[in-house]
Amino acid sequence: MEEFGSFESIYRQYKNKVFNTAIGYLQNTEDAEEITQDVFVEIYHSLDTFRNESNLGTWVYRITVNKSLDHIRKRNRKKRMGFLSRLLGAEAEHESVPDFIHPGVLLENKERSIHLFAAIQKLPENQQTAFILSRLEDLGNKEIADVMKMSVGAVESLLSRAKENLRKQLAAEYKEDGHRRNPPKKSSNETGD
Amino acid sequence: MKQETKSEQDMNAARETWIDEVMESLDGMQPAEPGPFLWTRIVGKTQAVKNIPAGYMWLAAASFAILVLVNVLVIKPKQDQTSVNHSLAEQFQLDTPSTIDYN
Numbered sequence: 070m071e072e073f074g075s076f077e078s079i080y081r082q083y084k085n086k087v088f089n090t091a092i093g094y095l096q097n098t099e100d101a102e103e104i105t106q107d108v109f110v111e112i113y114h115s116l117d118t119f120r121n122e123s124n125l126g127t128w129v130y131r132i133t134v135n136k137s138l139d140h141i142r143k144r145n146r147k148k149r150m151g152f153l154s155r156l157l158g159a160e161a162e163h164e165s166v167p168d169f170i171h172p173g174v175l176l177e178n179k180e181r182s183i184h185l186f187a188a189i190q191k192l193p194e195n196q197q198t199a200f201i202l203s204r205l206e207d208l209g210n211k212e213i214a215d216v217m218k219m220s221v222g223a224v225e226s227l228l229s230r231a232k233e234n235l236r237k238q239l240a241a242e243y244k245e246d247g248h249r250r251n252p253p254k255k256s257s258n259e260t261g262d
Numbered sequence: 263m264k265q266e267t268k269s270e271q272d273m274n275a276a277r278e279t280w281i282d283e284v285m286e287s288l289d290g291m292q293p294a295e296p297g298p299f300l301w302t303r304i305v306g307k308t309q310a311v312k313n314i315p316a317g318y319m320w321l322a323a324a325s326f327a328i329l330v331l332v333n334v335l336v337i338k339p340k341q342d343q344t345s346v347n348h349s350l351a352e353q354f355q356l357d358t359p360s361t362i363d364y365n
Contacts, residue, residue, distance in 0.1 A: 080304070084295075084296055084300070085295050088294055088295065088296040089294045098294075101296070102297060106300060106304050106307065109304045110304060110307050110308055171294060172295075173291045173293055174287065175290050175291060178286075178287040178288070178290075178291075182284075184287075204288050205291075235285065236281050239281045240281060243277045243280055243281070244277075
């Protein structure tokens with residue numbers, strides 16, 4: 070049980086970081102817990118190989134990012150198969166992604182954050198990772214660069230493109246159903262949805 | 263015409279304000295926390311993989327080897343028996359024609 074001493078301290082130190090990062094990608098509490106579990110099981114089995122690495126946090130984040138992205142890829146493959154079977158006329162379960170509200174978002178921002186999380190899901194993987202680590206985990210560009218194994222300049226560029234793409238998506242969404250969208254200050258109390 | 267431009271400007275301004283507010287909606291957020299029983303589940307999972315004794319692994323390998331051996335022993339005599347049947351059939355010209363000659 071001695072080996073669990075150091076492992077437990079790593080768990081205590083990183084559980085929220087791992088879970089919070091995973092929930093940023095997966096936008097589902099159960100999936101994020103599953104990824105958190107998988108990440109720590111892998112950490113437990115690979116602690117010996119880690120000893121050569123420089124930063125524990127970077128390593129933990131890297132495992133989390135990889136596992137989350139793998140999970141999303143699997144989920145997308147399933148969705149594509151579902152779409153194909155619907156095309157071929159087979160009965161398939163209709164899968165709709167519910168609106169995600171991050172449990173840590175301030176009450177007054179909850180409604181607006183739904184739009185942001187929906188837009189984050191549509192970003193390319195690298196931009197998504199840079200944005201999640203920056204905005205959800207408050208990592209600096211240097212730390213993000215270490216996790217993503219790229220230069221700080223490349224991370225800055227990814228973050229800037231991510232923000233640009235998010236704004237574009239939100240603008241398109243506003244244009245599409247702007248009549249239903251609460252114009253920020255005027256009619257927030259006029260619509261019920 | 264001028265009025266239309268003005269309303270367009272208003273709409274654009276409203277849209278930009280909304281986008282800014284959405285982009286800032288993560289400000290002041292707290293990190294999400296996993297459930298209280300996750301640690302127990304993780305320990306259980308690490309132990310489940312680790313606790314398989316080497317003896318069980320050998321037992322599983324030996325069982326598999328015996329299964330393969332039994333299959334070979336059962337299939338081999340059947341093949342021998344089939345070849346004996348064929349040679350007897352040929353010797354006594356017992357083979358039936360594949361098509362029936364009606365003429």
